[in-house]
Amino acid sequence: MSLPVYVRRRRTPRPQDFIANQLKIPVGEAMRFLQSLKSWEKDFDGYYINPTKRHVRPFWMVPKQAEQQALTLAAAGAAGDRAKLVQFEVDTTGHYEIESTMFVATSSDFLVEIFDGGNNMKGLQNQEIHARTIAGTARRKFIWPESYFLNVQNAPRTLLMNFRNLSAAPNTVRWSFHGRRWYHNEAPPNVAKAIWERFEDMEKTYTYFLTLQPNVPETGVWANSPAVTLAAGQALTENQAPQFHATDEADTEIHKLTYSATGAFEFQLRERQSGRTLSNGFVQVTNGWGDGEFPFVLPETLLIERNYQLLLEVRDLSGAENIIYPTLTGRRLQYA
Amino acid sequence: MRKGAAYLQHYAPTPGRSFVVRDDGKIQVDPAKRFITPFTLVTEPEEILVPASVEMCPGLLAGGGVENAVILPIDNKGPFEAVYSQFTAVFASGPDAGQPTDQFMVVIFDPEFRPVLMNREIHVRTIAGGFGSSLGAGFGTAFQSAAGRPMVWPETFFMEPTEGGKALFLAYRNLTPYPIRVKWAFHGIRYYHLPDYRAAQKEKEAMYGKGRVSFPYFYTTDTDVRLLADESFDFDVRITDEADVEIVKMNVFSDEAFLWRLMEKAGKRFLDNSGPGIAGVANGIHSALGWGDAEFPFIPFETMYYEQNSKVMISLVNALSASPNRIFPTLCCRKIHHA
Numbered sequence: 221m222s223l224p225v226y227v228r229r230r231r232t233p234r235p236q237d238f239i240a241n242q243l244k245i246p247v248g249e250a251m252r253f254l255q256s257l258k259s260w261e262k263d264f265d266g267y268y269i270n271p272t273k274r275h276v277r278p279f280w281m282v283p284k285q286a287e288q289q290a291l292t293l294a295a296a297g298a299a300g301d302r303a304k305l306v307q308f309e310v311d312t313t314g315h316y317e318i319e320s321t322m323f324v325a326t327s328s329d330f331l332v333e334i335f336d337g338g339n340n341m342k343g344l345q346n347q348e349i350h351a352r353t354i355a356g357t358a359r360r361k362f363i364w365p366e367s368y369f370l371n372v373q374n375a376p377r378t379l380l381m382n383f384r385n386l387s388a389a390p391n392t393v394r395w396s397f398h399g400r401r402w403y404h405n406e407a408p409p410n411v412a413k414a415i416w417e418r419f420e421d422m423e424k425t426y427t428y429f430l431t432l433q434p435n436v437p438e439t440g441v442w443a444n445s446p447a448v449t450l451a452a453g454q455a456l457t458e459n460q461a462p463q464f465h466a467t468d469e470a471d472t473e474i475h476k477l478t479y480s481a482t483g484a485f486e487f488q489l490r491e492r493q494s495g496r497t498l499s500n501g502f503v504q505v506t507n508g509w510g511d512g513e514f515p516f517v518l519p520e521t522l523l524i525e526r527n528y529q530l531l532l533e534v535r536d537l538s539g540a541e542n543i544i545y546p547t548l549t550g551r552r553l554q555y556a
Numbered sequence: 557m558r559k560g561a562a563y564l565q566h567y568a569p570t571p572g573r574s575f576v577v578r579d580d581g582k583i584q585v586d587p588a589k590r591f592i593t594p595f596t597l598v599t600e601p602e603e604i605l606v607p608a609s610v611e612m613c614p615g616l617l618a619g620g621g622v623e624n625a626v627i628l629p630i631d632n633k634g635p636f637e638a639v640y641s642q643f644t645a646v647f648a649s650g651p652d653a654g655q656p657t658d659q660f661m662v663v664i665f666d667p668e669f670r671p672v673l674m675n676r677e678i679h680v681r682t683i684a685g686g687f688g689s690s691l692g693a694g695f696g697t698a699f700q701s702a703a704g705r706p707m708v709w710p711e712t713f714f715m716e717p718t719e720g721g722k723a724l725f726l727a728y729r730n731l732t733p734y735p736i737r738v739k740w741a742f743h744g745i746r747y748y749h750l751p752d753y754r755a756a757q758k759e760k761e762a763m764y765g766k767g768r769v770s771f772p773y774f775y776t777t778d779t780d781v782r783l784l785a786d787e788s789f790d791f792d793v794r795i796t797d798e799a800d801v802e803i804v805k806m807n808v809f810s811d812e813a814f815l816w817r818l819m820e821k822a823g824k825r826f827l828d829n830s831g832p833g834i835a836g837v838a839n840g841i842h843s844a845l846g847w848g849d850a851e852f853p854f855i856p857f858e859t860m861y862y863e864q865n866s867k868v869m870i871s872l873v874n875a876l877s878a879s880p881n882r883i884f885p886t887l888c889c890r891k892i893h894h895a
Binding site for chain 2 (some may be wrong): 232269273274276277279280281282284286287289308309310311313317319322323324357358359360361389394396398399400401406
């Protein structure tokens with residue numbers, strides 16, 4: 221398990237000292253209190269049904285409009301190859317917590333963007349993201365590193381999505397968010413309160429998808445933006461390399477690496493500011509990046525602080541033009 | 557770290573610890589470990605020949621069942637706790653002789669011939685690993701199966717030979733016009749030391765409170781479902797008054813993709829927002845977005861806990877295919893009895 225990014229330091233490391241000081245009692249007495257507290261923590265009568273469990277259900281969220289639930293996009297480059305602001309609405313009967321994303325499509329070659337309409341159109345990504353890097357199917361759904369909470373206390377909430385087809389043929393896409401509903405309105409007051417308290421904290425953290433940011437437009441590698449396009453055998457290293465650029469409103473903790481590409485390549489990740497690399501050489505892509513169904517989960521999460529830049533040094537191995545869409549999936553802590 | 561409760565909160569057998577720390581601080585081999593072992597329970601004989609079925613008319617099969625019950629016997633050396641299920645099956649004759657098949661149904665029953673872990677026969681692809689799986693989103697590779705992907709049961713099942721649990725019985729029904737050979741295995745834990753078994757039982761009981769007994773249960777439709785184009789079918793899962801039910805996994809085998817919805821009868825609450833379709837036609841969620849199979853089951857973010865005497869309706873619509881569509885859904889549950 222990864223180390224936590226943020227740790228809290230105690231003013232008084234030993235609990236008995238703290239209790240003795242607070243209650244103005246001898247340290248020995250505080251020790252006895254702690255020992256009996258430990259016994260109490262282990263003293264259970266058995267397990268009983270959680271009262272909240274009755275008011276929580278899994279939930280699938282698909283586009284609000286029936287005609288958009290199977291959304292047909294024209295061939296790439298043709299009129300109608302994209303759909304803007306497709307609405308996914310959750311009504312006021314219960315809060316919704318998104319856990320994962322899934323899709324089925326004629327072709328998995330399309331790009332998406334997700335925005336939170338109820339939160340000033342906050343984007344969950346920095347650029348368009350390749351669909352197969354952030355979604356799977358029921359058999360292997362793409363589980364977000366942090367659930368995303370839609371509070372419907374006062375009004376329905378809407379997520380909005382943009383789709384852009386990349387395939388040469390028309391593409392019919394069915395997209396679904398999966399998660400759970402917390403039916404707070406029907407719950408008894410004590411359970412509703414517990415649900416509300418739980419969610420107050422959860423709104424501050426969210427999932428974020430980070431893809432490449434064009435930084436060297438003159439090289440011509442951005443012909444398929446936001447992908448990087450390599451000519452046969454081409455390598456982009458150091459200042460020529462494309463970069464992941466974390467914006468300044470939040471730190472980003474990266475959990476999963478996923479990609480879609482037209483050919484094989486090898487890569488090396490380099491922190492721009494320090495020059496530090498995350499490997500001791502180039503690594504074959506299949507040894508470090510997965511896809512939405514089988515993402516590569518980092519053994520230690522990677523913290524990208526605000527305004528930090530991570531270079532993706534790449535070298536084509538396919539011997540042909542190679543269009544690469546990498547995605548770093550992480551979570552952000554919003555500074556309120 | 558994920559926020560919220562543990563992702564799946566079901567009972568899992570406590571792994572035996574290899575080493576224990578003695579009072580003097582030194583470690584030694586856990587004495588109990590010598591008496592708790594992995595164990596695989598297979599049928600007797602290991603391979604069962606299942607006769608061919610006969611298609612009476614399109615979609616209606618006759619025959620194909622095994623003549624005698626298939627026995628999985630446990631000797632008296634100690635109780636067994638079943639955790640996984642797996643199968644391999646091949647055509648015994650016909651044009652694909654020797655090739656793998658997944659076209660048969662299975663039912664598990666007790667010595668009184670009552671289905672014990674399911675309401676009726678279940679399609680094998682929804683209850684046991686062992687065939688391989690296509691991942692489905694249009695970008696996954698079809699995977700050949702391996703022992704690494706058994707069906708992990710939503711709850712373990714105890715068999716104690718000294719208390720009437722001497723055997724489980726299976727019946728197979730072939731869905732193909734050629735005979736097939738089936739090998740079946742339950743993987744689990746064998747307790748050669750009775751106190752350890754009692755401790756495991758007690759640990760399981762503790763999950764649900766005193767006097768409660770939990771075991772796996774598989775719900776499917778009351779009849780076989782074969783839908784023509786645009787045809788729909790609703791079925792109710794009735795949670796009877798002897799037990800609560802927690803739906804943990806959702807599996808299906810079908811010839812074609814389909815649409816589905818899940819509705820709780822009390823309050824008529826749907827678990828999706830798909831609503832009515834264009835011009836009022838039946839609508840729902842694509843099957844690949846809510847159902848897996850035994851090797852890659854769909855595990856909902858929140859398990860569905862239903863108390864006694866409640867009802868859940870599942871609607872199936874063959875709206876995505878012009879062909880007839882056989883649909884075999886299975887809800888993999890934990891049933892909690894008030895003993």
